[in-house]
Amino acid sequence: MHELSVAHAVVSTVVDALPTPDTRVLQVRLRVGELSGLVPQALEFAYDVAAQGTPLEDAALVIERSPVIIDCPSCGHQELSSTHDFRCPVCAQPCGNVVGGKELEIVDITLDELVTTP
Amino acid sequence: MTTRIVDLRKGILEKNDLLAQGLRAQFADADVHVSNWVSSPGSGKTALLETLLTTAIARGVAAAALVGDCATDNDAKRLERSGAPVRQIVTESMCHLESDMIATYLEGWDLDALDLLVIENVGNLVCPTAYDLGEGTRVALLSVTEGEDKPAKYPQLFNSADVVVITKTDIAGAVEWDRDAAIAAIRAVNPGAPIVETSARTGDGVLDLLDLLLASTPITPSPQLQEAP
Numbered sequence: 001m002h003e004l005s006v007a008h009a010v011v012s013t014v015v016d017a018l019p020t021p022d023t024r025v026l027q028v029r030l031r032v033g034e035l036s037g038l039v040p041q042a043l044e045f046a047y048d049v050a051a052q053g054t055p056l057e058d059a060a061l062v063i064e065r066s067p068v069i070i071d072c073p074s075c076g077h078q079e080l081s082s083t084h085d086f087r088c089p090v091c092a093q094p095c096g097n098v099v100g101g102k103e104l105e106i107v108d109i110t111l112d113e114l115v116t117t118p
Numbered sequence: 119m120t121t122r123i124v125d126l127r128k129g130i131l132e133k134n135d136l137l138a139q140g141l142r143a144q145f146a147d148a149d150v151h152v153s154n155w156v157s158s159p160g161s162g163k164t165a166l167l168e169t170l171l172t173t174a175i176a177r178g179v180a181a182a183a184l185v186g187d188c189a190t191d192n193d194a195k196r197l198e199r200s201g202a203p204v205r206q207i208v209t210e211s212m213c214h215l216e217s218d219m220i221a222t223y224l225e226g227w228d229l230d231a232l233d234l235l236v237i238e239n240v241g242n243l244v245c246p247t248a249y250d251l252g253e254g255t256r257v258a259l260l261s262v263t264e265g266e267d268k269p270a271k272y273p274q275l276f277n278s279a280d281v282v283v284i285t286k287t288d289i290a291g292a293v294e295w296d297r298d299a300a301i302a303a304i305r306a307v308n309p310g311a312p313i314v315e316t317s318a319r320t321g322d323g324v325l326d327l328l329d330l331l332l333a334s335t336p337i338t339p340s341p342q343l344q345e346a347p
Contacts (some may be wrong), residue, residue: 002213002245009130017126026121030130037247037274084273085306094309098277104130104248113120
């Protein structure tokens with residue numbers, strides 16, 4: 001259950017990026033890889049707690065999942081549909097070379113530039 | 119209402135990752151082999167580490183350990199019996215170690231004098247996955263008492279391991295451990311990592327693990343930093 005510390009990191013990173021401290025944030029968009037070890041539902045819950053009393057208080061959290069990407073040495077296939085079977089779904093070659101799916105990233109934030117928090 | 123979308127493209131754990139990269143550079147400069155041991159509670163990390171540290175010291179390897187737990191310094195006391203310097207990180211209920219804790223607890227230690235540093239993470243198969251500690255080798259441990267399909271249940275963690283260690287092999291018969299099924303489960307989520315079978319009680323596999331930790335320093339930067347220009 002480290003979602004709360006991740007949620008706090010989201011809030012502090014966004015607050016640091018605001019043009020003024022009282023800018024209201026309308027939406028925060030995250031990219032969370034299937035291999036990141038984070039549970040989106042738990043992150044949403046933790047985010048609601050972490051955002052309280054900050055410019056993100058009313059901001060919607062949008063979580064985009066990114067799939068596991070491998071680099072199959074045999075056929076070049078890239079996307080895995082499973083997180084617990086690292087064989088190429090096309091040619092069954094075992095693929096340990098993960099090149100994507102561990103992302104934990106704030107993609108963008110949507111700001112309301114006219115309304116400021118009280 | 120005027121809205122504006124601002125591209126951030128920032129790693130959520132960037133602070134942790136940057137500090138971990140700094141630690142990794144420090145470890146490389148000091149030529150110390152650092153591993154991060156992750157497993158579920160009760161899988162035998164501390165017992166194996168005690169045997170490994172004792173073996174290392176006996177062979178003239180300057181070994182040290184940092185051990186993380188939510189509470190108590192019981193593990194540090196156990197590990198000190200090996201003669202290696204040990205420090206306990208008490209996380210106060212936090213479920214994983216972060217790189218700032220490693221930096222803090224290393225203060226005052228002369229890294230240049232060390233050959234091997236083992237970081238025993240908090241027993242947890244989920245949360246430590248996301249936190250780079252600057253290690254060269256991530257070690258995931260699986261005990262024969264846990265069930266052969268554990269890697270399938272926690273694929274993220276076992277996939278992120280550079281080495282997978284099976285522990286408590288001395289009681290494998292008593293718990294009807296299916297070795298082939300376990301190895302297949304590990305291979306399904308991590309086709310390439312070396313698998314070392316060990317027993318802290320008999321010492322089986324401990325030298326192999328020690329040699330592996332001293333020989334390898336795979337550098338695995340976090341994905342966010344790999345993508346950075």
